[in-house]
Amino acid sequence: EDQVTQSPEALRLQEGESSSLNCSYTVSGLRGLFWYRQDPGKGPEFLFTLYSAGEEKEKERLKATLTKKESFLHITAPKPEDSATYLCAVFSGGYQKVTFGTGTKLQVIP
Amino acid sequence: DAGITQSPRHKVTETGTPVTLRCHQTENHRYMYWYRQDPGHGLRLIHYSYGVKDTDKGEVSDGYSVSRSKTEDFLLTLESATSSQTSVYFCAISESDGGQPQHFGDGTRLSIL
Numbered sequence: 001e002d003q004v005t006q007s008p009e010a011l012r013l014q015e016g017e018s019s020s021l022n023c024s025y026t027v028s029g030l031r032g033l034f035w036y037r038q039d040p041g042k043g044p045e046f047l048f049t050l051y052s053a054g055e056e057k058e059k060e061r062l063k064a065t066l067t068k069k070e071s072f073l074h075i076t077a078p079k080p081e082d083s084a085t086y087l088c089a090v091f092s093g094g095y096q097k098v099t100f101g102t103g104t105k106l107q108v109i110p
Numbered sequence: 111d112a113g114i115t116q117s118p119r120h121k122v123t124e125t126g127t128p129v130t131l132r133c134h135q136t137e138n139h140r141y142m143y144w145y146r147q148d149p150g151h152g153l154r155l156i157h158y159s160y161g162v163k164d165t166d167k168g169e170v171s172d173g174y175s176v177s178r179s180k181t182e183d184f185l186l187t188l189e190s191a192t193s194s195q196t197s198v199y200f201c202a203i204s205e206s207d208g209g210q211p212q213h214f215g216d217g218t219r220l221s222i223l
Contacts, residue, residue: 004152032210034210041216041217042216042217043114043200043202043213043214043215043216043217044153044200044214045214046212046213049210087152087153089152089153091210096141096143096155096158096166096168098155098210098211099152100152100153100154101152102150102151102152103152
């Protein structure tokens with residue numbers, strides 16, 4: 001059974017204080033790993049797809065990396081508007097098999 | 111903006127009543143999904159569709175049915191709602207040929223008393 005574990009569950013940062021969120025996974029045949037951002041009362045917003053170990057993607061202050069066992073979402077000099085819950089999900093073989101983690105709730109304090 | 115609208119946004123109903131949630135997309139994407147989101151669980155797939163009248167089950171499909179008579183609309187029905195189906199329900203679409211839900215609606219918060 002595919003498993004996705006995100007840590008920490010919650011993270012509080014000062015504005016400008018860089019940090020990383022972790023997504024560790026166990027899957028049989030990774031086809032892709034996805035990162036989403038979710039604001040309260042909203043649906044997830046797609047951020048990145050990573051397909052193979054060593055791949056990196058960047059968007060503004062966010063950078064996602066992937067190894068064979070985990071992915072990191074690095075947040076550089078965060079701003080209060082980066083506050084959200086960040087979700088990780090893995091896509092493995094078979095029918096539409098996407099397994100989501102429970103998310104990391106990030107709060108950035110001015 | 112992927113143009114996904116869910117209705118209703120909030121609903122309170124009683125155990126044993128039928129409930130239908132609607133998802134409407136403004137673009138003609140082939141793949142549409144229904145997920146539920148509960149505290150302590152990641153998003154879980156209920157059903158998905160890969161075309162008009164083409165649907166399949168996800169990991170938590172018991173107690174739910176779906177229909178897709180038009181490309182733009184995907185309906186989720188709880189035939190006889192139970193308290194365990196209290197949740198936030200999200201519709202999603204995939205711009206690619208399935209696999210990854212890329213755009214989500216803003217959800218329907220359903221409470222079953």
